[in-house]
Amino acid sequence: MTNEFVLEAISREFPDSVLDTSEPHGMLTLEVKKDDLKKIVHYLRDSSLEIKFLTDICGIHYPEFPDKEIGVIYHLQNMMTNFRIRLKIFMTRENIEVDSLTELYAGANWMERETFDFYGIKFKGHPDLRAILNMEDLGYHPMLKEYRLEDGTRVDKDDAMFGR
Template sequence: MTNEFVLEAITREFPDSVISSSEPYGMLTIEVKKEDIKKIIHYLKDSTLEINFLTDICGIHYPETPAKELGVIYHLHNMMTNFRLRLKVFMTREDIEVDSLTDLYSGANWMERETYDFYGIKFRGHPDLRVILNMEDLGYHPMLKEYRLEDGTRTDKDDSMFGR
């Protein structure tokens, strides 16, 4: 199975869903429309492509790109042919919700909870979407690039020792 073959199969089944594709480091990476991600992954799992293992779900935040500020990245794997695929969906800050994959992959449960916990991305249809690693009363999502990396009020740190 090749990147070209899988990309052609996806674009044939979902001609209006594929936004862009690339092959960084040889891995097929496809950006698709957010509303079609579950249908595409369901197709990949149940078709002859047999991409049947969900390796990872993670979030990403690009604050300098308001139209694609938040995203969810899915890594999928065909264990028989060792074919790997990356799917990406992006959304605005006002509409941070995407369909849950827990009914397709039981392992998606904790991955989606972690993504919600760190990025605030909601997964529609998730059976128990709540924080998993942070404290429940934290009040923010720590992986969003909205906070300073360092505390500007610290007086115990001499920046000249760090080359600044």
């Protein structure tokens, strides 16, 4: 199975859903429409592509891009052929909600809870969406780039040292 073969299959099945494609480090990476994500993942799992393993779900925050400020990244794999694919969706801060994949993958439960906990992304249809690693009364989502990394009173360190 090749990147070209899988991309062609997805493009044929969902002609208007793929917004961008790339192949960093040889891994097929697709940015897809948020509303079509669950249908695409369902197709990847149940079609002859047999991409049945959900490896990871994680969030990302790009405050410098208001139209694509919050993202969710999904890594999926066909264990028989070792083919891997990355799907990305992006949303605005006002619309920080996406369909849950817990119906398709039981393992999505804790991954979505972790992503909610750290980024505040709500997963529609999740059976138990609550904090998993942080205290429930924390009051903020620590992976959002809204807070300084260092104490503002220190002069020996600044956020530029940490890639900001």
